[in-house]
Amino acid sequence: MSTEQTTAADGFPYALTRTLDAPAARVWQAWTTPEQYAQWAHAVPGSVEMDVRPGGAWKATMLTPDGSAFPLTGSYVEVAEPHRLVLGMDVPGRPDQVTMTLELTERGPERTEIVLGQTSDTAEERDMAEQGSGMLLDGLERFLAEGARG
Template sequence: MTTEQTTAADGFAYTLTRTLNAPAVAVWQAWTTPEQYTQWTGAAAGSVEMDVRAGGVWKATMVTPDGGQFPLTGSYLEVAEHRRLVTGMDVPGKPEPAAMTMELDEQDDQHTRIVLSQTCDTAEERDMAEQGSAMLLDSLSTFLTARA
């Protein structure tokens, strides 16, 4: 996995790139199907709802390793099936959602390059978001490998 951190004029950004051993359609389904998403993200069973279309909303309750739970909500800002998904996450106290972009580039029938990127307001927010995204990619890779 490669990581790129930048400080843009309007914030602090990161980009994570990884090649997954799965076709783009499988990666897309894992990310946009509530049943599959629950299996690899650590969301509470039955808590994931997704209306995957531009303007659609999503929600999930994540479970921490110590058993704590915290709800997340947001919307889909851009949807290009099997290629690009821009997801907004509601952040308390902020008027605009935190947007994360996922881009898929199918390399061949069994390999897809995934790129996650996000711009945050502070270096601390960026570092936390980047760490969380790296953990998501690790879990997604494990999930897809097990399904192959």
């Protein structure tokens, strides 16, 4: 059995696209307000901190479906409210942050297209990250549908 992992020249990217029933400003608020983010992103209440500006830090302790908790930390690389957010995520053992990009495009007064993506070093990392991003988008979609406010 080989344990060698191959990296494509440009990595292993993914992009998930959804259309949400909310204006871009509302989606942005849900993604950048700690109290709201914790409600839909499977975060431990009180664990989310966000300094939403380029270079600002963020952290959250996430809960997995099996109840395990794991801390995430990083910084904001790019902030263009309410259309683009680029997050750097610290990964143990990696010298550089992994970046996740969030793009919001208005598709009418009450609809927003969201594209969430990142590039990973291996297909396995990409598959895990894509699954996690899908769970995030599912939670965000439910949160917005419920009309929750922070």
